[in-house]
Amino acid sequence: MGDARKQSELLPGTLDLLILRALVPGSMHGYGIASRLKQVSDDVLQVGESSLYPALQRLLLNGWVKAEWGASENNRRARFYSLTAAGRKQLASEREEFDRMVEAIRKVLNMA
Amino acid sequence: MGDARKQSELLPGTLDLLILRALVPGSMHGYGIASRLKQVSDDVLQVGESSLYPALQRLLLNGWVKAEWGASENNRRARFYSLTAAGRKQLASEREEFDRMVEAIRKVLNMA
DNA sequence: CGTCTCCCATCGTCTATCGATGGAGGATAT
DNA sequence: ATATCCTCCATCGATAGACGATGGGAGACG
Numbered sequence: 491m492g493d494a495r496k497q498s499e500l501l502p503g504t505l506d507l508l509i510l511r512a513l514v515p516g517s518m519h520g521y522g523i524a525s526r527l528k529q530v531s532d533d534v535l536q537v538g539e540s541s542l543y544p545a546l547q548r549l550l551l552n553g554w555v556k557a558e559w560g561a562s563e564n565n566r567r568a569r570f571y572s573l574t575a576a577g578r579k580q581l582a583s584e585r586e587e588f589d590r591m592v593e594a595i596r597k598v599l600n601m602a
Numbered sequence: 603m604g605d606a607r608k609q610s611e612l613l614p615g616t617l618d619l620l621i622l623r624a625l626v627p628g629s630m631h632g633y634g635i636a637s638r639l640k641q642v643s644d645d646v647l648q649v650g651e652s653s654l655y656p657a658l659q660r661l662l663l664n665g666w667v668k669a670e671w672g673a674s675e676n677n678r679r680a681r682f683y684s685l686t687a688a689g690r691k692q693l694a695s696e697r698e699e700f701d702r703m704v705e706a707i708r709k710v711l712n713m714a
Numbered sequence: 715c716g717t718c719t720c721c722c723a724t725c726g727t728c729t730a731t732c733g734a735t736g737g738a739g740g741a742t743a744t
Numbered sequence: 745a746t747a748t749c750c751t752c753c754a755t756c757g758a759t760a761g762a763c764g765a766t767g768g769g770a771g772a773c774g
Contacts, residue, residue: 501703521721540762543722562721592613598624598643617731651753653731657731681752
């Protein structure tokens with residue numbers, strides 16, 4: 491009873507931003523990206539694989555990340571994604587836009 | 603060319619929150635809500651009528667706002683929306699969830 | 715060998731935002 | 745008085761993004 495409906499583990503529209511940001515320190519495979527986001531956000535951001543991989547395809551298509559096959563730490567086959575120059579630009583742009591939006595929403599939430 | 607694509611004037615998933623918050627000071631008609639959001643946010647949040655009215659229907663259906671016909675300041679026919687008790691609860695809940703999300707995203711954006 | 719975990723990926727559904735469009739009615743000006 | 749503008753309501757169709765369910769291959773480990 492009274493369970494707060496949790497329909498989304500994510501703020502829609504921010505997934506690309508999060509993934510791009512996660513790749514800044516270096517290339518990672520998909521599973522690792524999801525784990526990292528969950529860890530850094532203290533379990534708040536839980537990106538399902540069915541959200542993650544479509545997003546990665548999107549990013550690839552737009553030329554914001556590139557991918558190459560390699561072996562994971564545990565010697566398993568994995569696809570490593572990394573930022574392109576365009577990806578870094580996009581990241582900066584999306585970050586600005588996000589800040590702009592959050593700031594605007596804050597103004598509304600705090601208005602008289 | 604190279605025009606920064608602006609696909610959304612809003613952070614998806616935050617419109618209900620914004621509308622509910624706008625109604626806290628008192629009842630308003632739809633057009634007024636949109637104007638107020640735009641004004642308070644310094645023109646950042648531009649809610650189109652085709653986003654606004656479906657959202658209001660949603661809120662009505664969920665019992666978070668109620669509506670009654672009246673006359674606007676300029677003596678025009680208008681529908682005034684106002685918060686219900688459930689709406690106030692929902693507002694508090696959505697606000698918490700929003701803060702939680704933004705905080706989590708911040709952690710990611712600022713990580714090593 | 716059987717099972718677990720890692721890691722990839724797709725399909726179908728659902729929900730939400732948005733562009734386009736339409737209309738009623740008071741206000742304003744010519 | 746009538747044309748036109750602005751306010752305010754509302755719906756429809758397209759598009760996009762997140763999610764649940766599902767499936768599979770390939771090391772690791774008992």
